Amino acid sequence: MDSKMLSEKPVGVVGAGSFGTAIANILAEKSKVLLYARNESVVDHIEKKGISSGQLLHENVSGSNELEEIASKCDIIFPIVPSSNFRSLIKDFSEYLHPYHILIHGTKGLDVSIQDETQESTKLNRNQVRTMSEIIQDESLVVRVGCLAGPNLARELADKQPAATVVASHFDEVIQAGIRLLRNDRFQVYGSQDLIGVELCGVLKNIIAIASGALSGMGYGENARALLISRGMVEMIYLGRALGGNTEAFIGLAGVGDLVATCSSTLSRNFTVGYRLAQGENLQQITDSMDETAEGINTIRIAKKLTNFYKVRAPILEMLHKVLFENLTVEEALQYLMKYPLNVDIDFL
Numbered sequence: 498m499d500s501k502m503l504s505e506k507p508v509g510v511v512g513a514g515s516f517g518t519a520i521a522n523i524l525a526e527k528s529k530v531l532l533y534a535r536n537e538s539v540v541d542h543i544e545k546k547g548i549s550s551g552q553l554l555h556e557n558v559s560g561s562n563e564l565e566e567i568a569s570k571c572d573i574i575f576p577i578v579p580s581s582n583f584r585s586l587i588k589d590f591s592e593y594l595h596p597y598h599i600l601i602h603g604t605k606g607l608d609v610s611i612q613d614e615t616q617e618s619t620k621l622n623r624n625q626v627r628t629m630s631e632i633i634q635d636e637s638l639v640v641r642v643g644c645l646a647g648p649n650l651a652r653e654l655a656d657k658q659p660a661a662t663v664v665a666s667h668f669d670e671v672i673q674a675g676i677r678l679l680r681n682d683r684f685q686v687y688g689s690q691d692l693i694g695v696e697l698c699g700v701l702k703n704i705i706a707i708a709s710g711a712l713s714g715m716g717y718g719e720n721a722r723a724l725l726i727s728r729g730m731v732e733m734i735y736l737g738r739a740l741g742g743n744t745e746a747f748i749g750l751a752g753v754g755d756l757v758a759t760c761s762s763t764l765s766r767n768f769t770v771g772y773r774l775a776q777g778e779n780l781q782q783i784t785d786s787m788d789e790t791a792e793g794i795n796t797i798r799i800a801k802k803l804t805n806f807y808k809v810r811a812p813i814l815e816m817l818h819k820v821l822f823e824n825l826t827v828e829e830a831l832q833y834l835m836k837y838p839l840n841v842d843i844d845f846l
């Protein structure tokens with residue numbers, strides 16, 4: 498099929514936040530797109546004003562408030578909602594989903610399947626923590642799942658700046674569908690078979706992005722950021738491998754690529770959380786005043802328990818956990834990290 502031709506069936510996007518909207522617009526360059534929002538007034542806004550999450554929509558995008566409509570009209574669907582709502586969304590969606598559907602999610606968070614997980618004493622292991630592709634498989638009949646991850650700050654995509662992403666799946670046809678639907682002259686799409694590794698890259702880099710924002714909030718410069726990014730990547734690799742990912746994913750576009758983008762941009766919500774913490778606000782003040790999702794906060798809680806369980810050394814994560822949840826100051830955390838006894842640079846290959 499000519500890459501400029503419209504696909505016959507519309508493509509579904511579920512979640513009309515910043516990233517869901519940006520992806521809907523990219524998809525709309527080649528296909529009709531049905532963009533699902535749970536709130537009728539948002540769909541009304543999409544239909545009447547052609548705007549979603551502050552982004553002007555391509556003429557090929559229409560709104561829908563019906564999951565049944567999305568499932569019946571679209572074979573390929575991109576669920577892009579925060580991880581905190583992902584399982585309940587897929588549960589609601591599952592009665593309409595069939596094995597012929599392909600789902601490629603864009604969510605960068607984790608789900609915990611036990612009830613009292615927020616308790617400090619609760620232990621977590623890999624079986625109790627699910628990635629979004631695992632949730633789709635747990636809760637629906639869909640087999641062909643994939644994810645979309647990479648340095649994809651929604652605002653930059655919306656501004657039509659050049660970028661690239663990774664579509665990961667165990668199924669080659671899912672990767673090929675992602676490439677066919679998303680790729681255009683300014684958006685490159687790479688494929689990977691390491692679904693779990695690529696999902697974990699998108700999840701774990703948010704931890705380091707919060708730390709990077711904190712360094713900037715303290716007024717520190719690029720030497721400090723480079724130190725954080727490189728040591729942060731080592732922590733991501735250790736934890737990522739303990740959870741089932743391969744090292745290669747972390748040194749690719751979805752790993753170091755997204756890590757650099759998110760750690761360097763004030764457009765990142767996670768970076769912004771760290772910045773504001775370093776400027777003296779507490780976590781409650783920050784989350785109360787943020788409209789959008791900073792997945793890294795919840796990920797830090799979950800990842801800390803996983804590093805305890807798997808005995809993974811992750812000093813940056815440990816210090817961030819203390820800053821977010823135990824009132825350690827950013828300055829104190831930094832002092833601790835600078836005294837941390839390490840002397841081997843690369844010990845993960």
Ligand SMILES: NC(=O)C1=CN([C@@H]2O[C@H](COP(=O)(O)OP(=O)(O)OC[C@H]3O[C@@H](n4cnc5c(N)ncnc54)[C@H](OP(=O)(O)O)[C@@H]3O)[C@@H](O)[C@H]2O)C=CC1
Nearest residue numbers: 512513514515516517535578582586604605650651789790
């Ligand atoms: N923004 C970015 O630059 C990027 C974000 N991501 C990831 O994408 C995911 C979504 O983030 P983003 O798009 O920024 O979202 P936002 O933080 O902008 O907003 C969340 C959106 O999800 C919608 N939503 C929540 N629950 C449901 C549900 N059950 N059904 C339908 N819609 C729902 C909300 O709708 P409502 O208005 O009704 O609450 C809202 O539109 C996150 O995991 C994020 O990490 C990935 C790459 C880039």
Ligand SMILES: O=C(CO)COP(=O)(O)O
Nearest residue numbers: 647648649650765766767
């Ligand atoms: O994942 C992102 C860019 O790739 C977006 O990061 P934030 O969620 O921190 O805004």
